Amino acid sequence: MNGSTGKMLRVDLTQGKLWDEALDEATLKKYLGGTGLGIKYLMEEVDPKLDWSDPKNILFLGSGPLGGSRVPGCASISFVTKGAMTNGATSSQANGNFGAYLKWCGYDAIIVQGVSSTWKYLYLHEGGAELRDASQLVGKGTWETEDAIKAELGYKERGMSVFSIGPAGEKMVRFAGIFGDRGHAAPHNGTGAVMGLKKLKAFAAQRAPNKLQFVDPQKLGELAKKTTEGAKAFGGGGVFNWGTSRVVPVAEAAGWLPVKNYQTDVFPEKDLFDGQRIRSLFQSQNYPCYGCASHHYELVTVTEGPYKGFFGKEPEYEQWAAWGPQIWQKDPGAAVVLSNECDNLGMDANEAGWLVGWVMECYEKGALKKEDLGGLEMTWGNVEATRALLKKIANREGYGDILAEGVKRAAEKLGGEAVNWAIFTGKGNTPRGHDHRGRWVEMLDTVVSDSQTLQTQMLVMNKDLWKMPNPMDVFNPDHVVQAEANSTGSMTVCDCLVQCWFTSFCDTETQTEAINAATGWNLSLEEVMKVGRRVVNVLRLYNLKCGLTPDKEKPSPRYCSQPVDGPNKDKPIAPHWEKMLDQYYSLMGWDRKTGMPLPETLKELGIEDLAK
Amino acid sequence: MKIDPELCIVCEACLPYCPMEAISIKDDMAVIDDDECVDCNVCLKSGCCPVDAFVFEPAPWPRSVRNVFSDPRKEHKETKIAGRGTEEMKTNDVTGRFQRGWVGMGCEVGRPGVGTRFRDVDKIAQALAKHDVEFEPKNPVTSLMEDPKTGKIKQDVLNEKVLSAIIECLYPIEKFEEIMNTLKEVSKEVDTVFSVEVINRTDPDGSYPLRKKLDAMGIPYYINGKQCVGLGRPLAKV
Secondary structure: OOOOOOEEEEEEOOOOEEEEEEOOHHHHHHHOOHHHHHHHHHHHHOOOOOOOOOOOOOEEEEOOOOOOOOOOOOOOEEEEEEOOOOOOEEEEEEOOOHHHHHHHOOOOEEEEEOOOOOOEEEEEEOOEEEEEEOHHHOOOOHHHHHHHHHHHHOOOOOOEEEEEOOHHHHOOOOOEOEEEOOOEEEOHHHHHHHHHHHOEEEEEEEOOOOOOOOOOHHHHHHHHHHHHHHHHHHHHHHHHHHOHHHHHHHHHHHOOOOEOOOOEOOOOOHHHHOHHHHHHHOEEEEOOOOOOOOOOOEEEEOOOOOOOOOEEEOOOHHHHHHHOHHHOOOOHHHHHHHHHHHHHHOEOHHHHHHHHHHHHHHHHOOOOOOOOOOOOOOOOOOHHHHHHHHHHHHOOOOOHHHHOOOHHHHHHHHOHHHHHHOOOEOOOOOOOOOOHHHOHHHHHHHHHOOOOOOOOOOOOOOOOOOOOOOOOOOOOHHHHHHHHHHOOOHHHHHHHHOOOHHHHOOOHHHHHHHHHHHHOOOOOHHHHHHHHHHHHHHHHHHHHHOOOOHHHOOEOOOOOOOOOOOOOOOOOOHHHHHHHHHHHHHHHOEOOOOOOEOHHHHHHHOOHHHHO | OEEOOOOOOOOOOOHHHOOOOOEEEOOOOEEEOOOOOOOOOHHHHHOOOOOOOEEOOOOOOOOHHHHHHHOOOOEOOOOOOEOOOOOHHHHOOOOOOOOOOEEEEEEEEOOOOOOEEHHHHHHHHHHHHOOOOEEOOOOOOHHHEEEOOOOEEOHHHOOOEEOOEEEEEEEEHHHHHHHHHHHHHHHOOOOOOEEEEEEOOOOOOOOOOOHHHHHHHOOOOOOOOOOOOOOOOOOOOO
């Protein structure tokens, strides 16, 4: 099949068996791949009433029709499962090379079912796939696991892609993620905890020879170029040239950098974290994904401060935010250390950042004491105490065992005033590393999201196509709701393809052309946009059955509090919230009370059968 | 030069770096046209490849000539210097090789972006040899001649391509016009570009001895003064 290997791999860990299953073209046309394909199988195979930790839960990972082609950003991989944070549907994407290598090994996707009795890892190669003993990898961090598997099987650095869990995943920390290709992550909603449940330590795919067939490789080549040019130009090329760290000072100026657990919006040291400065100061080494010319992703050696000489990946914006301003920590070198430590332990940096910031505020205000925390002095910006705390969480030691449940559950357990200091959503998923009180569209998106990641993007390539208000007032509730509802599915299309947003910037037109050049399906732009909305609605249907009802669509009190300073001081979102949801439901074609997509919505998207 | 197919990520970063435009994308992989590549190592040395996919392994004869002629930092075993000609052409300081009444001549065949095959170098060298010029024995091109009397380049390197090569020779000043006419003729037969440089000592009064001849022939020229500062042996008797 053009653009597809025509099959996926089924792994039954209980029986220790592997087999191939055919993929049919009609399904692929309806869901594209990645997240879309994953939610289809989750819906069919995992009873929503089961807990995420039930052995019958599955872990899906898949590429899309452009995976393994040279269109930039399409070597990414999407993981779908019933997640540990919300006990509902999850889709989380990681960049890197796994999606491309997976397809070159002969599979569009993998479904892992059952639970192994001993630790295993899955090895994919030119000749097929096998489960291998992972007992020697238990306890290892994600970077060490990558090294160990490559060494064991005799692969060079880029000859294999390894995605694994760290100690946190093994111990089923609720916000454990899956990490690979030197710190790329699918961290949302406890994907790593599901691997831990299954006693599956890692996925390892050889860079096998590329034998994929595409309908029009020459056209795909032209579209690859066009995509690169688009990425170079988008937003002045800031991310293309300097990575997402470029965003730190921009975010502070606009009041959406999270500072000191939302207690302020002012971070005077913001410029120390600027990407351009970081790359001039520290030793940087480009570490791109397959097909990509961007300098988005680099490895870094710290060259100044107490952590001079530390080597790891350069943190992404969200990690700078978590390990800098959010915990009131002002040394970029220390932020590099904490980012890599968190990756290596295998935990989502966003949730970990909210958690550590909350613990620090509790410590400051006396709600948590040194004795509660195993002797750790969790003062603001205390790097070594944070390192020690992260290890305790990953290993579920002492109070770390409670924190390993995530900030919502930990705060509710501690109770009292401390609940009001915690940043979380009613569904239990984790906001990204922003102060969303200055970024209302994304707060709305985070709280209503059924994928537990972004479903839309304010920064789409063609604002008219996605009917974004133009010009847009980002603090006008009407504009915010219209932007969110009208562009719902724009990010989901990326996640079905599975294409990195930093190359595509939701350029749906080019994506559509590329899908057709790969597959020959001749999908219209409208049909591709509809796939995004369809997948959002399927995720919703599933989550409603999981009990993620509309009453849970609330930001925590601190999450939607009024900023006390900074540019957005006089802009509270809370008074508008319920009205915004009313409008949003109406625009989405959903019933306001039950949350269910209305019959005409289901019909338009061709998913009536799934609502039964 | 080769690109390791297990490393290339098709980011196209290398494409603008190749002086011969020998890198292209085929079957989702950056590949080098082996026949056009002159082994100059510019791609490798530029550091443009984010995944270090360029692999250079010194080639056996006759391909080995590509690297020594095309990589500006590679030392020629004939001259012991990195560069296509002899040091003497630039300074005349060491051996005093170019005396009054003689013309030192260099033909620089091929430029970045064009390159040259040795079959074109051969045509020019053979044309020069008909005028009984003396090819500079220490020049790398001379070392590739079957016989410096005929100027004929060894058969097995004729198809080798390099970024550029310099033929160096010496002849009495009286032959200047006829040799220039020969070069004009042979330029019609070669499939590349070449420039001609002549090296003279000035006349005792400091004037340039070929000025009148060049003006009469209507050939535009650019005088590039090289000062002998006496650091070598300017008074050497040869």
